[in-house]
Amino acid sequence: MSAPPLPEVPRERRSYPKGVARRQEILDRAIEVFAKRGAQRTSLRAIAQEVGVTHGALTHYFGSLEELLVAVYHESELRLDGDAPAGSEVTPAEMMRVSAEENREIPGMIQLYSTLVATALEDGHSAAQEFATQRFARLREELARRVRHLQSVGRIRTDVDPGLVAALTIAASDGLQSQWLLDETVDHEGALAMLDRLFANPSN
Amino acid sequence: MSAPPLPEVPRERRSYPKGVARRQEILDRAIEVFAKRGAQRTSLRAIAQEVGVTHGALTHYFGSLEELLVAVYHESELRLDGDAPAGSEVTPAEMMRVSAEENREIPGMIQLYSTLVATALEDGHSAAQEFATQRFARLREELARRVRHLQSVGRIRTDVDPGLVAALTIAASDGLQSQWLLDETVDHEGALAMLDRLFANPSN
Secondary structure, eight states, rough: OOOOOOOOOOOHHHHHHHHHHHHHHHHHHHHHHHHHHHOOOOHHHHHHHHHHHHHHHHHHHHHHHHHHHHHHHHHHHHHTTTOOOOOOOOHHHHHHHHHHHHHHOOOOHHHHHHHHHHHHHTTTOOHHHHHHHHHHHHHHHHHHHHHHHHHHHSBBBBTTTTHHHHHHHHHHHHHHHHHHHHHHSSSSHHHHHHHHHHOOOOTO | OOOOOOOOOHHHHHHHHHHHHHHHHHHHHHHHHHHTTTOOOOOHHEEEEEEESHHHHHHHHHSHHHHHHHHHHHHHHHHHHHTTOOHHHHHHOHHHHHHHHHHOOHHHHHHHHHHHHHTTSTOOOOOHHHHHHHHHHHHHHHHHHHHHHHHHHHHHOSSSSHHHHHHHHHHHHHHHHHHHHHHHHHHHHHHHHHHHHHHTTTOO
C-alpha cells in the first residue's frame, strides 16, 4: 500500500522556508567574510566566490552588491544591539562610546559602514541612501528622546536643543571613528567623554 | 648669415612647462566636472571622456582615478582656503562652520571628500590613505594650536584638552555634513554653534 499523497502546498510557500534559510546562510557567511576583509571595493563575483555561492544565487537573494552590503551591516547591527546599554540613564555620548568600542573589535564593519555612508551620498544608489537616511533619522530620534528624558531628571543641561545634541553626538562619533581608523592615537573615547562632560548639567 | 644656434636645452626641461600646463588644464576641467557631477564611482575612461582627454593622457598625468580624485580635492581646498577666516581669534567650530558653508555651494566636493575618506579606510588605497591621514593630522594640529591660543586669552575654557577639542570639532563637522547631505533639515550650523558655546570660557 502506498502512503497517501501529501496535501498540495503551493510551490512558493513550500520553497519559502528553504529560501529564507539559504539567504540567511549566505548572509552569515558574508558577515564573516566582511568582518575579516573590510569592504574593499570588489566585484560581486569575487565576493560570491569567497562566500562560496554562485554569482546567480547571490544576485537572486540580494539583487546587488550594494543591497548585500546593506543587509550585512543591518544584520551585524542587530546582533550588536543586544549588547547596547539600554538603561534610560545612559547618555547619548556614552551610548555611542560603547557602540564604537564594540565596532573596534571588527574594523571591517567600520569600513563597511563608512563605505555605505559614502555610497549613500552619491547619486543613484538608492539602497545605500535609504539605509543611511533611515539609520541617521532613527538614531537622531532615539538619542533626542534620551536627551529630553535626561534633561527632565537634571542630568543634561537644559539650554541645549535635544535634536542638535543628538545629531552632533552621532556626527562626532562617526567622524572620530574614521580618524581613529587612520591614526590609532586619536582618542575616540576621550573625546566622547569630554562631550559628555560638556553636556552635563553644570549644577550637578 | 645664419642666426647662432640656440643653446642646448635637455628635452625634459624643455617640455616641462608644457606638461605642467597640460596637467593643470586637465585638473581644472576635472574640478568643473566633479563640482557638477559629484563623485559617483565611475570608470577612468568615462571621466576622461567627460574631461575631454584621452585615457592615456589622464593615466600619464595622474596615474590612477584615485590620484586624480586626491588632486581634484587638494586643488579645490587650496582655492577655498583663500576665503577661510584667518584671524587667530576665530574658534575651531567657527572655522569649520565657514568652511562647511563654502562646501555647501559645491555638493560634489562634499561627496568627493566623503568618498576619499571612505576609500582611505579600505586596504590597499595608498593615495587616498595618505591624503586623508595627512589632512586630518594637519587640521588637528592647526586647530589644537588655535585652541591653546584661545585658552591663553580666556576665550575657551581651560579644562578641555586642545587635541581632543580639535579632533572632536573636525569629526562633528564631517559627520554633520554627511547627515545634512542626506537630510537638509539637519542643522549643521546650529550644531557647530552649540559646540562653540559649550567650549566657551563660562566666566566670560
